[in-house]
Amino acid sequence: MAVIDRPSTAASAAAPLTATPAPRDGVRKLLVFGTVASAVMAAIYVAFSVAVMPILGRKNDADFVDAMQRTNVIIENPAFFVLFFAAFVLPALAAWKMRKRGGGPALRWAVASAVLYGIGVLTTMAINVPLNETLASTGDADPSGVRADFEATWNAWNAVRAVLCLAATGAVARALYLHRTPRA
DSSP: OEEEEOOOSSTTTTSOOEEEEOOOSSHHHHHHHHHHHHHHHHHHHHHIIIIIHHHHHTSOHHHHHHHHHHHHHHHOSHHHHHHHHHHHHHHHHHHHHHHHTTOOHHHHHHHHHHHHHHHHHHHIIIIIHHHHHHHHHHTTSOHHHHHHHHHHHHHHHHHHHHHHHHHHHHHHHHHHHHHHSOOO
């Protein structure tokens, strides 16, 4: 990608525009893949909020607990973990590289994305994962009690994660847009 250099004085106004190559530091790729990872994670959280949990909510207590236990085992896979961490690491790394070059408006949006998504990661680690672990270790002894302790809290905090992740996606997409737009 090239950045257009415009003449700065009236005397050189007739001079042709020249293209200066943009730095090849990988920021654009980090922002592209960060946007994709964040968008996929947002889609997962939103899908759970608007489809998966309402469907499971219609099941009896034992089936609900069983389905959530199985879901938690299946979702913990390499593809999920790569996306989960890439959505944070890639915008943060892009921000670090942009800062080394002097910043700019894209830097602020990349930082905002990393912060928003980071809050979602902390929410996941502090609330959703412990709930999942309790659900897994409790077993099937009292499905009604297990569900009562799990469902409403997990759903509420999953919605928080979804909103944070959607906002992070918007921020990293804005960083990508600003990073690729030539300045006059």
